[in-house]
Every structure is written in structure tokens, then in C-alpha cells.
Amino acid sequence: MTTATPDTTPQAGATTREAPASNALLLHACCGPCSITPVLALRDAGLEPTLYFFNPNVHPLTEYLRRREGLGNVAARLGVPVLFADEDDASAAYPAQWLAAVAALGPPKSQTNAQTGAGSMADMAARCPLCYALRLNATARAARRLGFRRYSTTLLYSKYQRHEDILAAGQQACQGACLAGARPDVSFHYQDFRPGWSEGIRLSKEWGIYRQQYCGCLLSEHDRYHKDLQRAIFPG
Numbered sequence: 379m380t381t382a383t384p385d386t387t388p389q390a391g392a393t394t395r396e397a398p399a400s401n402a403l404l405l406h407a408c409c410g411p412c413s414i415t416p417v418l419a420l421r422d423a424g425l426e427p428t429l430y431f432f433n434p435n436v437h438p439l440t441e442y443l444r445r446r447e448g449l450g451n452v453a454a455r456l457g458v459p460v461l462f463a464d465e466d467d468a469s470a471a472y473p474a475q476w477l478a479a480v481a482a483l484g485p486p487k488s489q490t491n492a493q494t495g496a497g498s499m500a501d502m503a504a505r506c507p508l509c510y511a512l513r514l515n516a517t518a519r520a521a522r523r524l525g526f527r528r529y530s531t532t533l534l535y536s537k538y539q540r541h542e543d544i545l546a547a548g549q550q551a552c553q554g555a556c557l558a559g560a561r562p563d564v565s566f567h568y569q570d571f572r573p574g575w576s577e578g579i580r581l582s583k584e585w586g587i588y589r590q591q592y593c594g595c596l597l598s599e600h601d602r603y604h605k606d607l608q609r610a611i612f613p614g
């Protein structure tokens with residue numbers, strides 16, 4: 379993989395509303411660190427990514443803002459355009475869309491162990507595919523609206539996400555974005571970015587990009603820190 383020579387002076391990420399080139403790709407970006415390797419790998423493949431930040435699954439708002447800023451810093455470092463969905467629609471920054479997406483699962487059956495809430499909101503196997511679909515459906519609609527022929531997601535970089543579920547959600551999203559019965563005019567670009575895992579971590583640390591400690595939603599934050607709660611309840 380070709381690594382970019384980093385500009386040591388972070389600048390505001392470029393924005394674009396011009397008609398995309400034929401090799402352009404709208405890249406859903408979950409955060410800054412996870413975007414580095416996908417941008418470099420897509421460029422190596424001859425594609426021109428534009429980053430698209432749509433993540434109403436990130437809670438609380440202070441965490442959302444840190445990740446948003448981190449993505450802007452990565453965009454500046456790599457000289458890649460970035461679009462923030464909340465600039466067009468402020469509700470993209472609110473958790474309501476994510477809550478609506480997972481609401482049908484019902485409330486978590488366990489507050490301390492995600493593994494015991496099978497089939498409920500606490501169950502990542504049930505919850506995360508709905509979260510992927512929410513974000514990739516929005517990305518596919520944006521790609522179509524903005525004239526991109528293809529879209530993808532930085533979620534395919536993570537070793538911790540459910541890779542097969544992301545692929546399924548991405549492929550289904552383009553169908554939903556197109557008119558019923560019409561030939562899809564946007565397609566999901568699948569690429570396994572995980573081989574660049576270590577290099578992405580190295581560059582994000584070298585560049586001082588904010589690195590989050592949990593996936594995003596309030597339930598994943600609870601999963602990340604529930605052992606601290608257990609130690610507080612049962613000291614020693």
C-alpha cells in the first residue's frame with residue numbers, strides 16, 4: 379500500500395459539491411483513525427474517495443464531536459474531500475435515528491452483559507446489522523443524490539465489526555436507494571481494508587488523531603466499561 383507523505387500542518391478538510399469524476403467513490407467514514415487505511419487503499423486501486431460522516435449511533439454528543447473533528451484532521455492530512463451530513467441536516471448528529479433503527483428489538487434484557495440479552499437491543503448480533511443498515515442506507519442515498527456511482531464504508535477496516543453483516547448491509551443499501559424496478563445506478567464497492575490495520579493505527583498515533591475507546595452507541599460504551607461498575611459495586 380502506498381502511504382501518503384503527511385502534511386505536518388493540519389488544515390481544514392476540503393469540501394466538494396462538484397460533479398464526481400467517473401472513478402469517484404463516496405466513503406462512509408465512522409471516524410478519523412478508521413479512515414486512513416481505506417483512503418490509501420482506494421487510491422491505490424485507482425479510485426478517488428470523498429469521505430462522508432453520518433453516524434447518529436455515536437453517543438454522547440461530546441464523543442460525536444471528537445470523532446467528527448478527528449475525521450476532519452485526517453481529511454486535511456490526506457487532502458481528501460469530506461462531507462458532514464449534519465451540515466445539511468442537523469438531525470444527523472442526534473441519536474433519534476439510531477434509536478428508531480434498533481427500537482424494534484426492545485429494551486436490553488441485561489445491563490451488565492451484552493451476551494445475555496439474546497435477540498434484544500443488548501445483543502450485538504441483532505443490534506449492529508440494523509446500525510450498519512441505517513448508516514449505509516443514508517450513504518447510498520447521498521451517493522445517488524450527489525452523482526457518485528459507488529460507495530463504501532470504513533467499517534470494513536475494523537477487526538472488531540461484523541464484516542459479513544457490513545457487506546450484506548452495503549449491498550442491500552444500493553437497492554433501497556434506487557427507484558423500485560429501476561436499474562441500480564449506484565453500487566456498493568466491497569474491499570477488505572483489514573490488512574492495513576496496523577498501518578492505520580500507526581499513522582493515527584503519529585498524527586495525533588483522536589482514538590475512541592468504544593464502538594459508538596451508549597450500549598457499546600456500557601459494554602466497554604461495565605467491569606469498572608462491577609468493581610465499584612463489588613470492591614476487592
Ligand code: SF4
Nearest residue numbers: 506509593594595598
Ligand atoms: S456497537 Fe457499534 S455497530 Fe453496534 S449498534 Fe452500537 S454503535 Fe452500532
